[in-house]
Amino acid sequence: xxIDTSVSVQDFLEAAAAKQPFPGGGACAALVGALGAAxxxxxxxxxxxxxxxxxxxxxxxxxxxxxxxxxxxxTAYQSLTETKKSGGGAGEVEAAAALAVAxxxxxxxxxxAVLRLAESVVPVANKWLLSxxxxxxxxxxxxxxxxxxNVRINLPDASDDTVKRASAxxxxxxxxxxxxxxxxxxxxHARMNEA
Numbered sequence: 001x002x003i004d005t006s007v008s009v010q011d012f013l014e015a016a017a018a019k020q021p022f023p024g025g026g027a028c029a030a031l032v033g034a035l036g037a038a039x040x041x042x043x044x045x046x047x048x049x050x051x052x053x054x055x056x057x058x059x060x061x062x063x064x065x066x067x068x069x070x071x072x073x074x075t076a077y078q079s080l081t082e083t084k085k086s087g088g089g090a091g092e093v094e095a096a097a098a099l100a101v102a103x104x105x106x107x108x109x110x111x112x113a114v115l116r117l118a119e120s121v122v123p124v125a126n127k128w129l130l131s132x133x134x135x136x137x138x139x140x141x142x143x144x145x146x147x148x149x150n151v152r153i154n155l156p157d158a159s160d161d162t163v164k165r166a167s168a169x170x171x172x173x174x175x176x177x178x179x180x181x182x183x184x185x186x187x188x189h190a191r192m193n194e195a
Contacts, residue, residue, distance in 0.1 A: 002074035005031065005067045021081065026073035026104045029146035033111050034066035036139030040118050043133045049124040055117050062114050066107070066143075073103040073150070080157065097157035101166050104154075108147030108173050114140040115177055119184040127191060134188045137181060144177045 002022045003015045012031065016023050023031075041059040044052040076099040083096040118137045125133050148170045155163050 002071055002078060003027070004071045005034070021077065022074045023070065024074065024077060024150075025146060026077065026107060026150040027070045029104065029143050029150065030066045030069040030073060030107050032139050032146070033107060033114065033143035034063045034070070036111070036136045036143060037063035037066060037114050039132045039139065040114060040121075040136035043125055043129040043136065044121060046129050047121070047124060047126045051124055052121060055121050058117055059114065062110050062117075065110050069103060069107050069110070073107065076100040076103045077154075080154065084157070093157050094159040094162070097154055098159070098162050100154040101151050101158055101162060104147040104150035105166060105169060105173075106147075108144045108151070108170065111140045111144035111147060112173055112177050112180070115144070115180045115184065119180055119187070122184060122187045122191060125191075127194070130188050130192050134185065137184050137188070141177055141181045144173060148174060 003012060005012075007015070012023065016028055037059045041056055041063065044056045044059070076096075080093070080096040080100040083092050088096070115137060118133055118140065122130075122133065151166055151170050155166060158166070
């Protein structure tokens with residue numbers, strides 16, 4: 001049975017460790033993404049600069065999206081496995097697979113948005129919370145990569161069109177995120193080392 005973010009951390013961890021399909025890697029990636037967004041938000045709440053109001057609102061939206069995706073990923077994967085077990089036709093399996101691909105792809109897309117937001121605030125972020133902003137970035141990068149792994153695992157059941165589109169989108173997401181993380185981490189380190 002899918003589990004959402006209203007449970008305790010302990011209950012989520014127990015469910016993730018259990019011999020059961022839910023929550024799986026996609027849901028865990030979304031939860032990590034929510035934590036990354038939360039670290040970015042916390043950093044900005046300690047930042048005394050008028051320019052951070054909109055990034056805070058966007059990070060809050062990203063965190064809410066990740067929380068929603070924790071459940072959506074599980075529901076989509078459950079639908080795919082049930083469709084396959086019930087002997088659904090190729091069209092039904094492909095439709096279920098498209099949803100099982102879409103959820104982790106949304107996780108990866110949201111993670112890239114958080115990375116971009118974090119990069120945009122490096123110059124103004126509270127210097128004493130730059131380590132938390134770095135955590136935001138690293139968790140977001142991990143979330144993106146894990147989301148892509150979960151896209152790829154569901155592609156064998158998808159239509160050729162879904163495979164082609166999702167593969168191209170994921171390659172683009174990964175390239176863009178790699179470029180951002182390679183800029184933002186040195187920028188954070190440089191600000192940390194300022195006198």
